[in-house]
Amino acid sequence: MRRDPELIRQIMLKLEALEKPATVILSVGCHDDLASEGYTYDQVHYHVDHILQHRWIDTAGDNSICLDGTITFRGLTPSGHNFVDSVRDDAIWALTKKGASDAGGFHPGKYWRRWVKGFSRNRLRS
Structure with a gap:
């Protein structure tokens, strides 16, 4: 699966x-x-x-x-709360999924925090 x-x-x-x-x-x-x-x-x-x-x-x-x-x-x-906090916003989640897909897959705990932080910062700037 x-x-x-x-x-x-x-x-x-x-x-x-x-x-x-x-x-x-x-x-x-x-x-x-x-x-x-x-x-x-x-x-x-x-x-x-x-x-x-x-x-x-x-x-x-x-x-x-x-x-x-x-x-x-x-x-x-605390790790579970961090994960949920990082994926709650639908727009940021869509960007995170795209970033994960472009990088070759979803790696919880490895890359998602960096992508989410980056996407969140970019969204706040716009």
Whole structure:
């Protein structure tokens, strides 16, 4: 399966938007809570696993997807917040995806921060 940066972005934005008290740990379903139109359950599951590998979410120590397709979710980690902050704006996200494509692929944590910062600065100047 190929990694889809758009699906990663959608999942992370959905996780950030979950309404919960800071002291509550949720069980979040890959199929129910994180489903995205146009994507299969397997695709969502695969990309949630990548998010877990990047440690962008705090899972209260349970860094795997349960057999029932759920994850333990306490909140976003600082790295997760950084990622979401950098991809929230649709115009900057479009430029970031183009930059990633031109560079040969999406490399979370490697190049996206530089592209986003550059695109953000350019957008602020115009």
